[in-house]
Amino acid sequence: MKKIGIVGAGTMGSGIAQVAAQHGHEVYLFDTKEAALEKAKASLAKIMARLVEKGKISEEQSKATQSRIKRGSDYVQFNNCGLVIEAIVENLEVKKSVFNSLENVVSNDCVLASNTSSLSIASIAGSCSHPERVVGIHFFNPAPLMPLVEIVPAVQTSDSVLKNAQTIIDSWKKVTVIAKDTPGFIVNRVARPFYGEAIRIYEEGIADMATIDWAMKEIGGFRMGPFELMDYIGNDINYTVTETVWKAFYYDPRYKPSFTQKRMMEAGYLGRKTGRGYYNYSEGATNPEPDKNEVVGEAIVWRILIMLINEAADALHLNIASAKDIDLAMTKGVNYPKGLLAWADEKGIQNVLDGLDKLYVAYHEERYRASVLLRQKAAYSKRFFE
């Protein structure tokens, strides 16, 4: 079993290191900051203690996992790794310099991966002398708990590197999907309307946040409402992802960010982490109650759902991933109650298309243009899954 290297001992790096160590790998966890390494060590000890307490793992397993992770700031330690996953700050220039440093020490057959959420894998690979060994391996937060991992080959990535990367991550009992190297990959692209359309409905005064959250949970079956989820993710992070995806798609109006969320970010109303977001999380605070009007609720869910289905259909149309992988990504990466394409089949593709066309006619906005794939499927009475 090969040694795994991780660069960056922050939220993602320390989580990925835990997953690799729990699956028996020796791990070298690298960070330039001693404090980050110390924090990663302490937090792993805490997580392991909790798992032992709950009876999920034995004391021996806990000790073995912890002892498999070595930490430091010395690149030479990556020399005998089979795979190195980079999970440092989201900055292309810094990432490129890390990949160059890695290439100086790793063996010829070592796979180099980036956990980037928004940068192109091709641009990282392009800075390497062996770009064919570079691939995206995109975990979700928290890495030990979220089953999905998007595997993203760059145009330069060799087939064997892609296969190797997927085989290793599959062996860590993750659900892997292959995504094209395009902004947001699968999940961060397809999920945009969950937030954007919810905010739009709120901005138009159709319903307040509590009502939209209630509808999406109680009627839609989603685990969290969009506003609760944005508060959980952090309005700064969620806004930045939206803005990045929008810019990366050459300002396609479908992904346009909202002033509502921008103002939340500017005000420091970041969500749970600052005690205030769309909701107030301070002790004794009262938050608005939803207006549990079923008719309004159904309309809210339908509008957000058809926008999500439209994104999923367009991602399929543009070969971002297979229909199966798009549905898996949304159920395993962000806990959607159903895959969006299967949901479209269930609701009737013609109905989804009619809903989108109605919005398009009403608003005359590109945001509501239906994917041509929906139109084709509807015209031939086809389904996504026969």
Ligand SMILES: NC(=O)c1ccc[n+]([C@@H]2O[C@H](COP(=O)([O-])OP(=O)(O)OC[C@H]3O[C@@H](n4cnc5c(N)ncnc54)[C@H](O)[C@@H]3O)[C@@H](O)[C@H]2O)c1
């Ligand atoms: N946080 C998430 O929800 C999430 C989810 C999926 C992917 N990602 C991606 O994972 C990567 C890391 O995100 P994070 O949230 O773990 O960040 P983080 O800020 O928690 O951790 C980044 C770590 O990298 C270290 N670092 C910075 N520059 C370095 C360098 N040159 N060499 C070595 N270490 C360096 C920092 O000291 C820090 O410990 C980013 O590319 C991000 O886009 C994040």
